[in-house]
Amino acid sequence: xxxxxxxxxxxxxxxxxxxxxxxxxxxxxxxxxxxxxxxxxxxxxxxxxxxxxxxxxxxxxxxxxxxxxxxxxxxxxxxxxxxxxxxxxxxxxxxxxxxxxxxxxxxxxxxxxxxxxxxxxxxxxxxxxxxxxxxxxxxxxxxxxxxxxxxxxxxxxxxxxxxxxxxxxxxxxxxxxxxxxxxxxxxxxxxxxxxxxxxxxxxxxxxxxxxxxxxxxxxxxxxxxxxxxxxxxxxxxxxxxxxxxxxxxxxxxxxxxxxxxxxxxxxxxxxxxxxxxxxxxxxxxxxxxxxxxxxxxxxxxxxxxxxxxxxxxxxxxxxxxxxxxxxxxxxxxxxxxxxxxxxxxxxxxxxxxxxxxxxxxxxxxxxxxxxxxxxxxxxxxxxxxxxxxxxxxxxxxxxxxxxxxxxxxxxxxxxxxxxxxxxxxxxxxxxxxxxxxxxxxxxxxxxxxxxxxxxxxxxxxxxxxxxxxxxxxxxxxxxxxxxxxxxxxx
Amino acid sequence: xxxxxxxxxxxxxxxxxxxxxxxxxxxxxxxxxxxxxxxxxxxxxxxxxxxxxxxxxxxxxxxxxxxxxxxxxxxxxxxxxxxxxxxxxxxxxxxx
Numbered sequence: 001x002x003x004x005x006x007x008x009x010x011x012x013x014x015x016x017x018x019x020x021x022x023x024x025x026x027x028x029x030x031x032x033x034x035x036x037x038x039x040x041x042x043x044x045x046x047x048x049x050x051x052x053x054x055x056x057x058x059x060x061x062x063x064x065x066x067x068x069x070x071x072x073x074x075x076x077x078x079x080x081x082x083x084x085x086x087x088x089x090x091x092x093x094x095x096x097x098x099x100x101x102x103x104x105x106x107x108x109x110x111x112x113x114x115x116x117x118x119x120x121x122x123x124x125x126x127x128x129x130x131x132x133x134x135x136x137x138x139x140x141x142x143x144x145x146x147x148x149x150x151x152x153x154x155x156x157x158x159x160x161x162x163x164x165x166x167x168x169x170x171x172x173x174x175x176x177x178x179x180x181x182x183x184x185x186x187x188x189x190x191x192x193x194x195x196x197x198x199x200x201x202x203x204x205x206x207x208x209x210x211x212x213x214x215x216x217x218x219x220x221x222x223x224x225x226x227x228x229x230x231x232x233x234x235x236x237x238x239x240x241x242x243x244x245x246x247x248x249x250x251x252x253x254x255x256x257x258x259x260x261x262x263x264x265x266x267x268x269x270x271x272x273x274x275x276x277x278x279x280x281x282x283x284x285x286x287x288x289x290x291x292x293x294x295x296x297x298x299x300x301x302x303x304x305x306x307x308x309x310x311x312x313x314x315x316x317x318x319x320x321x322x323x324x325x326x327x328x329x330x331x332x333x334x335x336x337x338x339x340x341x342x343x344x345x346x347x348x349x350x351x352x353x354x355x356x357x358x359x360x361x362x363x364x365x366x367x368x369x370x371x372x373x374x375x376x377x378x379x380x381x382x383x384x385x386x387x388x389x390x391x392x393x394x395x396x397x398x399x400x401x402x403x404x405x406x407x408x409x410x411x412x413x414x415x416x417x418x419x420x421x422x423x424x425x426x427x428x429x430x431x432x433x434x435x436x437x438x439x440x441x442x443x444x445x446x447x448x449x450x451x452x453x454x455x456x457x458x459x460x461x462x463x464x465x466x467x468x469x470x471x472x473x474x475x476x477x478x479x480x481x482x483x484x485x486x487x488x489x490x
Numbered sequence: 491x492x493x494x495x496x497x498x499x500x501x502x503x504x505x506x507x508x509x510x511x512x513x514x515x516x517x518x519x520x521x522x523x524x525x526x527x528x529x530x531x532x533x534x535x536x537x538x539x540x541x542x543x544x545x546x547x548x549x550x551x552x553x554x555x556x557x558x559x560x561x562x563x564x565x566x567x568x569x570x571x572x573x574x575x576x577x578x579x580x581x582x583x584x585x586x
Contacts, residue, residue: 100560314519315523342585343583361519363500364502368499
């Protein structure tokens, strides 16, 4: 039995029945991480502390004091602050940053008994869809194309290391962040489940900010049930986050196994004409068929402003990023240049040396959107269209319970394949930014393989605070997908 | 578009050799965001985010960073110096 290939519920059962120990479970993951180091998925490994935590977890289980997720080993994206542990955001700017405090969701999970294996690779400051902007080099997708097995593929981004660590059995689940699809798109690229709750349901306190009105913590796991178990433990009101929702915590795993009979599924059929691969459309239609055969009611819907959503997202995200990243001035945080003659030059050199190309580009363009003479044309206009998008979704959810649409327009692509025009990379987020703009919960799950043997994902969205509905619908869809999602040959 | 001005606004050093490339890539992004001009927003108010009420806390201290914690992010000589003096040394902020 490969312990690192178990599901979370299987592992929890095995631990509680003393079939194996937490120490053995953690060691199985440590061995897997060490074996596949070349995938470059972890920036910081926490093997020693994980082994010590496993011994404590074993003692708690022996004494009958096991908590909900006692001894479950997971990874954490490297933009969650972890007290006393490096938090680099995959940037030269923060390569030596050790937080003196800890993110609330990390603490919530720690209090549930999980064990942290390490901090995972990501796009620098979570800006990217391919994990190639990391200062520590690209993370590599464990999946290989049957057409070219020698080619390294991107794991998606920005939570690329997190997604790949779960897919390659180097963690049972991972904490990620999703600003425009950074949990759901890499989940789709790695054949796993990725879920982002409603904006405000998981605290943003202690997450290094990218775009504060869009950022949200999320979960990557190998099944809908596993993602429900982790998400239930990390959500909750946090007085330290002024945008936190004061909504009661829920046990989402109670939704597992329920029927979708009578549930109304909205399908935006007009998006089938957008720039999207035929294989994705076929799997979309197959998912519709499964829901219909399961007793759900399918109806055609229209998502207004879909053509503008990507633009609105990038205007808001870049504007907020340029403001948030102003704090990196060489005085208070992170890297400080050693080459300067004046205070002004110290700031300029620090930021030029500390930020990579994509981060600099987003700061530059964000400064443009916010600059005098252009703010109304770009930032204010984008916020107004965002408002229209929110109103449109409120209207849609008067008639349907769930929206079904793809997670990404294509299968995972080769590292370096999209480099000429940044907009071509941004188009990866075309289906995922909607949920962030409207602050909705959304989940991606794998629904099939492409002709090249690569995973493709489908996305489910529900109205605000209705995480239960997407878990219920996703579980029903997952039960009817007979494909085995396990990467080979990595 | 005045790219050099954007570098100044962003507090990033102007790198002459990449200005053309930066200009090209930013213009590609601006071309994408121009699709927003097709939406009429005349009747939409300017309050930018009115559906989340900001929560306020009591002005009370709940956690305290110790000096040792705060010095975790200093390295080498800076850390030794800070530990000896018990304060941070920052770069000279006020110019002569």
